[in-house]
Amino acid sequence: MRETARTADLLDWYDVHAREMPWRVAPARRTLGELPDPYRIWLSEVMLQQTTVAAVTAYFQRFTARWPTVADLAAAEDGDVMGEWAGLGYYARARNLLKCARVVVADHGGQFPPDHAALLKLPGIGPYTAAAISSIAFDAPETVVDGNVERVMARLHDIHTPLPAAKPELIAAATSLTPAQRPGDYAQAVMDLGATICTPRNPACGICPWRGPCAARANGTAPDLPKKIPKKPKPTRHGIAYVAQRSDGAILLERREDRGLLGGMLGWPGSDWAEGAARAAPPLDADWQTLNEEARHAFTHFHLRLRVEVAQVDMEAAPITGDFIPAAQFQPAQLPTVMRKVFDLARGSLRNSG
Numbered sequence: 001m002r003e004t005a006r007t008a009d010l011l012d013w014y015d016v017h018a019r020e021m022p023w024r025v026a027p028a029r030r031t032l033g034e035l036p037d038p039y040r041i042w043l044s045e046v047m048l049q050q051t052t053v054a055a056v057t058a059y060f061q062r063f064t065a066r067w068p069t070v071a072d073l074a075a076a077e078d079g080d081v082m083g084e085w086a087g088l089g090y091y092a093r094a095r096n097l098l099k100c101a102r103v104v105v106a107d108h109g110g111q112f113p114p115d116h117a118a119l120l121k122l123p124g125i126g127p128y129t130a131a132a133i134s135s136i137a138f139d140a141p142e143t144v145v146d147g148n149v150e151r152v153m154a155r156l157h158d159i160h161t162p163l164p165a166a167k168p169e170l171i172a173a174a175t176s177l178t179p180a181q182r183p184g185d186y187a188q189a190v191m192d193l194g195a196t197i198c199t200p201r202n203p204a205c206g207i208c209p210w211r212g213p214c215a216a217r218a219n220g221t222a223p224d225l226p227k228k229i230p231k232k233p234k235p236t237r238h239g240i241a242y243v244a245q246r247s248d249g250a251i252l253l254e255r256r257e258d259r260g261l262l263g264g265m266l267g268w269p270g271s272d273w274a275e276g277a278a279r280a281a282p283p284l285d286a287d288w289q290t291l292n293e294e295a296r297h298a299f300t301h302f303h304l305r306l307r308v309e310v311a312q313v314d315m316e317a318a319p320i321t322g323d324f325i326p327a328a329q330f331q332p333a334q335l336p337t338v339m340r341k342v343f344d345l346a347r348g349s350l351r352n353s354g
């Protein structure tokens with residue numbers, strides 16, 4: 001049995017307060033039968049995993065200007081897509097993005113399938129993304145549960161079981177509210193409520209469309225929910241990055257292995273990243289200078305500190321790893337963030353480095 005009164009209150013709120021997003025079709029237009037392009041919903045959902053709407057918007061606009069359809073993206077060069085993705089992080093997503101676009105073109109005639117089970121078979125699409133595409137792009141009654149929805153459901157029902165054990169209970173709560181009519185708007189409405197009203201700190205209960213039935217509001221527990229098992233502190237790993245510039249200005253870079261962290265992205269030759277002292281032979285013989293400052297970056301599971309070694313080399317330099325990229329072709333913006341941090345530290349020691 002759907003809880004229709006609560007759902008109706010939320011949809012009324014969404015009709016007035018829906019956030020504008022470049023991939024979204026506003027509720028007034030959806031009511032007239034317009035649905036968003038599944039390609040744009042898929043792309044936005046993949047970009048939004050682990051990333052905020054604010055961070056994603058510019059990337060989304062660049063991607064869709066350069067590759068307006070899934071067929072355009074499927075035909076793109078891998079390096080171009082990885083370059084456009086640089087800075088968004090979680091680079092396995094970009095590799096799967098390309099794989100998925102190519103499967104959609106090869107096996108589905110360039111159209112995303114509407115149903116959850118078929119979407120789940122596509123590369124890089126897990127249960128959350130499949131539900132989001134089905135619901136938002138095809139208006140299928142799937143329940144979409146992200147971090148915002150978990151928080152709202154934990155508060156609405158005053159659920160104190162800590163995450164992740166609480167997930168089944170939170171999904172059941174969200175499912176019980178998913179309507180047969182307008183499920184796509186409902187999914188987006190709960191996410192908007194969590195992002196703008198039922199925020200992690202200081203929820204604005206006074207203007208919330210669910211302030212009446214909300215159990216956590218009544219019990220005064222909202223700011224403490226959802227409960228989470230405390231995370232272990234992240235370890236720190238160490239590494240070395242070698243930045244070499246040839247006398248014609250060319251810069252030594254290597255494309256990383258497809259598998260693993262930052263797979264398929266451009267980066268500096270260097271060591272593995274480990275918790276002990278870093279060791280690696282330089283990519284060529286040179287007078288390497290160690291910079292005083294390390295590049296620091298936080299990944300999901302560890303902190304990284306990279307020692308930066310810089311060298312100027314002559315035209316005969318023959319690296320054992322990587323290739324010299326001509327100065328005119330080198331675009332720091334196409335490096336992943338940690339590699340760009342290394343470049344920002346090294347650039348003062350390089351010629352014509354902008």
Ligand code: SF4
Nearest residue numbers: 198205208211214222
């Ligand atoms: S009343 Fe407050 S705690 Fe409850 S759903 Fe609304 S914003 Fe969240």
